[in-house]
Amino acid sequence: MFAAERRQLILEMVRANGAVSLRELARVVQTSEVTVRRDVRALEAEGLLDRRHGGAVLPGGFTRESGFPQKSHLASAEKTAIADLAAGLVGEGEAVVVGAGTTTQELARRLARVPGLTVVTNSLLVAQALAHANRVEVVMTGGTLRGSNYALVGSGAEQSLQGLRVSRAFISGTGLTAERGLSTSNMLSASVDRALVQAAAEVVVLADHTKLGSDTMFQTVPTDLITRLVTDEPPPHEERAAAELQALADQGVQISVAGSHQPPAEAPPPPGAAGGRSGAVRRDMPLPGQRRTVHGAPPPGGPQLRGTTGPGALGEQLGERGRVADLRRR
CATH class of the missing domain: 1.10.10.10 (Winged helix-like DNA-binding domain superfamily/Winged helix DNA-binding domain)
Structure with missing residues (x-):
């Protein structure tokens, strides 16, 4: 050619x-x-x-959103590795929310093996992946079906999430930058993702390296609310992607890189360490050109966990398992 x-x-x-x-x-x-x-x-x-x-x-x-058929074939190997790593964050008996996306769909297939799990989702694809799982309860939001990504959006979806409290939210998007956080190209999808995030004590973003540095129209999760990023290792020539990862880590985001066979390490903070949010920064492999490092709990100043409960359509369905911590900033 x-x-x-x-x-x-x-x-x-x-x-x-x-x-x-x-x-x-x-x-x-x-x-x-x-x-x-x-x-x-x-x-x-x-x-x-x-x-x-x-x-x-x-x-x-600004990138525009691709349809599901196109997105499902992009970075498929990377999405599989990310889903494998992210599934290890979920334990038996937890209640989590999982947003729409091709990477979260891969995650749902692995969550089918977690007993006693409750998954709240606005994604038909996530629900389908868990439909026949033993001992996994699936709770769907209301809303209007958005055919391009098989997700429920709109005021019905957002209202059904009010009062919900779960341990983690697993969210994907179209772009991710250290400056602006996670973003997407559709206003309705962004609004529902924000409601999902507000229901969780921790926010886990699933994004392959091709999304690092991309910025799209509607912000869903600002960087300071992202607890952890699960991604794949950028190719050696992608220095800018590695730099974006470092910038995210510098702002306190815990980085988990799929593809490493070494167990993640966690350690107390070095003397005088500052910045970041509670919990160790986890890297399954070091960023290019750097030694493997870990950072521990920062001094006061970041978000704190405060136990809350509250009424809501899905919160009432979840009962006691839905009553966990709510992420609040000091």
Whole structure:
């Protein structure tokens, strides 16, 4: 295939999907990622697309949301590894909320093996993955079906989450930056995700490395409310993605990197350590160019956990298992 043909095909894929990873582009045009990266640079110089960490997006600085069929094929191996790692955070008998997305769908398939689990979700795909799981209770929000990602959105979904208290929220999105946090391209989806986050004591973001550094229209979770990021290891050439991970860790986000076979380490904070939020920063592998480090509990100043309960459609369904801590800032 000639360079002009490759670049035309790359441009068509980006226009159709909004955002495409370099790996997927290389697979479709049947060439190396190095060649695709060169083509993407040339198209960016012409103003036809924008480069992002590990991929290309529509020009203008904000990616638009791809449909489920396109997203399900992007970074599929990375999403599987992320889901494997995130599932280890959930214990028997917990109550959690799981948002919509292809990565959270992978997580749901693994949560089917956790006995006594209660999962609250607005995603039909998450509910379907858990429908036949033994000893797993699935509670769905109300709302209006959004067909592009098979999620329930709108005021019905948000109202059904009022008063809900669970241990963790597992959320995905379209972009993630240290400056702005997690974001998505759809206003209705963003609003429901914010309601899911408000119901949880801890917020776990699932995002592969291609989303690091991307920014989209609607913020869902600001960085200071993200407890943990579960992601995959950026390729060696993606220095900007590694820098974004470091910036997130510097703001107190616990980083778990899928792909490492070493057990995560946790240790007390070094003398004089400051900043961050409660809990050790966990890295399953060090960031490129750095030694493996861990940080412990910071001095007072971050959010604190305060036990709360309250009435609400889903909170009443969950009963005692839904009555756990609520994340509140001092």
